[in-house]
Amino acid sequence: MIENKTPKRSIVTGAxxxxxxAIAEQLIESGGRVLxxxxxxxxxxxxxxxxxxxxxxxxxSVTDTLAVRSAVATAESELGGIDALFxxxxxxxxxxxxxxxxxxxxxxIDVVLRGVFLCxxxxxxxxxxxxxxxxxxxxxxxxxxxxxxxxxxxxxxxSGVEMFGRNAxxxxxxxxxxxxxxxxxxxxxxxxxIILENxxxxxxxxxxxxxxxxxxxxxxxxxxxxxxxxxxxxxxxTELVVDGGYEIGGYPDLSKYL
Ligand SMILES: NC(=O)c1ccc[n+]([C@@H]2O[C@H](COP(=O)([O-])OP(=O)(O)OC[C@H]3O[C@@H](n4cnc5c(N)ncnc54)[C@H](O)[C@@H]3O)[C@@H](O)[C@H]2O)c1
Numbered sequence: 001m002i003e004n005k006t007p008k009r010s011i012v013t014g015a016x017x018x019x020x021x022a023i024a025e026q027l028i029e030s031g032g033r034v035l036x037x038x039x040x041x042x043x044x045x046x047x048x049x050x051x052x053x054x055x056x057x058x059x060x061s062v063t064d065t066l067a068v069r070s071a072v073a074t075a076e077s078e079l080g081g082i083d084a085l086f087x088x089x090x091x092x093x094x095x096x097x098x099x100x101x102x103x104x105x106x107x108x109i110d111v112v113l114r115g116v117f118l119c120x121x122x123x124x125x126x127x128x129x130x131x132x133x134x135x136x137x138x139x140x141x142x143x144x145x146x147x148x149x150x151x152x153x154x155x156x157x158x159s160g161v162e163m164f165g166r167n168a169x170x171x172x173x174x175x176x177x178x179x180x181x182x183x184x185x186x187x188x189x190x191x192x193x194i195i196l197e198n199x200x201x202x203x204x205x206x207x208x209x210x211x212x213x214x215x216x217x218x219x220x221x222x223x224x225x226x227x228x229x230x231x232x233x234x235x236x237x238t239e240l241v242v243d244g245g246y247e248i249g250g251y252p253d254l255s256k257y258l
Contacts, residue, residue: 005230006030007084007135011075013062013119014089016043018189019139022221023086028054030225035075037062037119038089062089062115072122081130084228085123087116087138087161090191094150105153112157113164120168124177133176135228138165139220140183142243158183162239169237178236180227185243186214207253210245 010027014020015036021043024034028051035056038044044057056078060067075082091111093104116138127134143151144158162181169179186192186205195201196214206212223242226232241247 003230006032006225007228008032009035009075009079009081010084010086010228011035011037011071011082011119011123012086012088013037013115014139016040016047018191019184019187019217019220019224020086020088021047022217023088023224024051024055026218026221026225033079035071035079037068037071061111062087062119063110065118068118068122072126075123076126081132082123082126082134083132084135084137085119086224086228087119087136088224089115090139090141092151092154094148094154096150097152100152108153109157109160112154113160116161116164120164120179124168124172124175127177128172128175131175134178135232136165136168136172136177136179137224137227138162138179138181139224140165140181140239142183142185142241142247144183145247165239166237173236178227178232180232180235180237181239182220182224182227183239183241183243184215184220185209185241185246187220188214188216205246208246208249209243210249213244215242215244 010032012020012024012034015024016038024036027034033054036044037058039061041059044059048055048057058071058074092108120136138161140161141158143155144162148155165179165181172179220242223240
């Protein structure tokens with residue numbers, strides 16, 4: 001029987017909302033402490049009031065080297081070290097390629113891909129120095145595998161996260177650090193509001209989605225926390241698609257014809 005231990009000291013980026021907030025909640029409910037790193041100071045402060053000592057709020061951007069280094073230093077001093085890093089922060093400025101402004105491409109790639117690199121680089125440095133191993137979980141997207149109209153930078157960045165995760169697993173495994181990536185489908189969070197609030201888009205989504213509904217953030221948090229826990233001690237360098245069967249549902253539904 002494997003004892004399932006969840007990380008006690010974690011950094012969660014994008015922790016003020018959606019999937020990141022749900023991950024922070026599940027870690028705290030399992031007895032852990034979290035350094036919540038996000039741009040949104042107001043929402044971080046609300047959660048800090050709710051969770052007290054278990055929640056250390058640091059506002060800043062994952063694309064800002066100084067802010068990332070300072071968050072890692074705060075995790076070392078306030079939490080006593082880092083057992084797990086959850087790279088969740090994300091954002092996009094969508095537009096079809098011909099109309100996509102170069103600065104909007106850079107914005108999306110910066111937050112989606114460079115942010116994962118910076119947080120991994122500095123959190124992994126701390127983990128290696130502490131020599132206690134650790135786990136890193138990246139949140140990518142099914143758009144790493146499936147193109148999205150207007151989402152070229154997002155899809156390219158998320159695909160890059162998947163390969164970056166495998167590379168990080170290869171390099172960090174010798175230090176006892178596991179790295180895995182979760183690929184969500186559609187999740188009920190503010191980021192997806194433009195899709196969730198459009199009846200036409202949702203009818204098309206539900207036609208392909210095997211489970212016929214978007215996920216709740218907690219349904220992404222649970223597999224992410226699992227990948228960072230001791231129950232996943234032999235899992236590294238891989239991806240877990242958590243999309244309610246969206247990726248496999250694309251072919252026309254032949255049940256009506258056979
Ligand atoms: N919602 C979906 O349908 C969906 C699907 C696939 C993948 N994802 C991915 O899941 C992750 C979480 O998104 P969500 O759906 O919970 O969205 P969300 O909007 O609820 O939360 C995203 C959080 O990231 C923070 N953030 C944005 N840019 C940041 C930056 N530069 N530095 C620090 N924090 C920053 C925001 O302030 C926000 O709190 C993202 O990486 C997103 O791409 C979401």
